[in-house]
Amino acid sequence: MIAEPRALAADKTALFEYVLRLADTSLVLAQRLGAWVGHAPAIEEDLGLANTALDLLGQARLLLAYAGEIEGAGRNEDVLAFLREEGEFRNIALAEQPNGDFADTIVRQFLIDAYQVELYDRLQGSVDTQLAAIAAKAVKETRYHLRYSRGWVVRLGDGTSESHARMQGAIDRLWKYTAELVTADELDSRLHAAGVAPDHEAVVTAWRTRAREAFSEATLDMPAGASYAWFGKQGRHTESLGQLLAEMQYLYRGHPGAAW
Amino acid sequence: MADAWAVLASVADPEIPVLSVVDLGIIRSVGLDSAGALEIGVAPTYSGCPATATIHADIKAALAGAGFSRVVVKSVLSPAWTSDWISAEGRAKLRAYGIAPPAPMTGRNAVDGARIECPQCGSTHTELLSEFGSTPCKALHRCRTCQEPFDRFKCI
Numbered sequence: 001m002i003a004e005p006r007a008l009a010a011d012k013t014a015l016f017e018y019v020l021r022l023a024d025t026s027l028v029l030a031q032r033l034g035a036w037v038g039h040a041p042a043i044e045e046d047l048g049l050a051n052t053a054l055d056l057l058g059q060a061r062l063l064l065a066y067a068g069e070i071e072g073a074g075r076n077e078d079v080l081a082f083l084r085e086e087g088e089f090r091n092i093a094l095a096e097q098p099n100g101d102f103a104d105t106i107v108r109q110f111l112i113d114a115y116q117v118e119l120y121d122r123l124q125g126s127v128d129t130q131l132a133a134i135a136a137k138a139v140k141e142t143r144y145h146l147r148y149s150r151g152w153v154v155r156l157g158d159g160t161s162e163s164h165a166r167m168q169g170a171i172d173r174l175w176k177y178t179a180e181l182v183t184a185d186e187l188d189s190r191l192h193a194a195g196v197a198p199d200h201e202a203v204v205t206a207w208r209t210r211a212r213e214a215f216s217e218a219t220l221d222m223p224a225g226a227s228y229a230w231f232g233k234q235g236r237h238t239e240s241l242g243q244l245l246a247e248m249q250y251l252y253r254g255h256p257g258a259a260w
Numbered sequence: 261m262a263d264a265w266a267v268l269a270s271v272a273d274p275e276i277p278v279l280s281v282v283d284l285g286i287i288r289s290v291g292l293d294s295a296g297a298l299e300i301g302v303a304p305t306y307s308g309c310p311a312t313a314t315i316h317a318d319i320k321a322a323l324a325g326a327g328f329s330r331v332v333v334k335s336v337l338s339p340a341w342t343s344d345w346i347s348a349e350g351r352a353k354l355r356a357y358g359i360a361p362p363a364p365m366t367g368r369n370a371v372d373g374a375r376i377e378c379p380q381c382g383s384t385h386t387e388l389l390s391e392f393g394s395t396p397c398k399a400l401h402r403c404r405t406c407q408e409p410f411d412r413f414k415c416i
Contacts, residue, residue: 044392047394047400048390048391050392051393051396052392055307055396059307062307136337136338136339140340141306141416
């Protein structure tokens, strides 16, 4: 049900792809965080990670429902989440990286939280009113996520020699996946020109500043460059996504139409 | 419409049953849609709040029970819900229930953790234990005067 013209300037396919990028990053990250429930180092962290996952899942549902509406082919949020194949997912590859230890999870979370805060803050001004509305809702939640993950980056980075080493190791392992975060591709540029997506350069600059400040406060080194040119947002994923989807999708696929 | 508002004032939030959906400030509009059905616009509190579906169903059931035969519940995303929309009465009910009400937002980046009053003893000598509590809308605090932990409604 489209009550008003939402994105006059952008063509439907491009808008669909762009919304999937946002939706899938939140969905995949939510699925990863969900695996911490019952396993986090303390009950507060269990709650923190689970609550973050819940917000991300809620955002993903709004975005996927909107993507289905744009596509107009009758695919709802569930069909899009559970019946697409790996190559059809548009999340950034950073989101699908395994949980690893708490340091890996926190670094992954911080890098994405900082990015989402800057992105959603600007997306509130999108000419696409539905995306602007979702962003206005999401940015409030994402600020909480960022305070949480940033707090742990600083505490663990500037903690013991063991926690510092683990955090630095996690940064060094995950940093390569930020290449697609800082690089605007043709789709990002096209949607920015249409007034739908924010200026990628502005988002990246603000994100980099947040990362630099947090790492500096945490006595951690920020790697110089990220060269991994295999972009999840273009559907090219690491092997971790297939494993994640197998677990996330098996119930829906195994029992079509099942309901609570 | 006044009748409908009165019915809505009796629909409790499933997570915090002392609050009605009207106290919570999530009822954004009550009116008739083009087909003549009663249309209720409801703002979600958090994107992923698991109580949303229950709230919609409860609203429909309560209105049906009061004789409104055709009811449509519509989710209203924009403007985004803020804890500032919780009514004064709602805040008083929260405090009496043992949940510290949210402070007014002073700006879009207002940071939690200003002087939080313990809902048990009223002391402001309190500390944040976790920004994430038992539901998406609450954070966990502890009173250093009476030593009791308590929930606080987050400012959003």
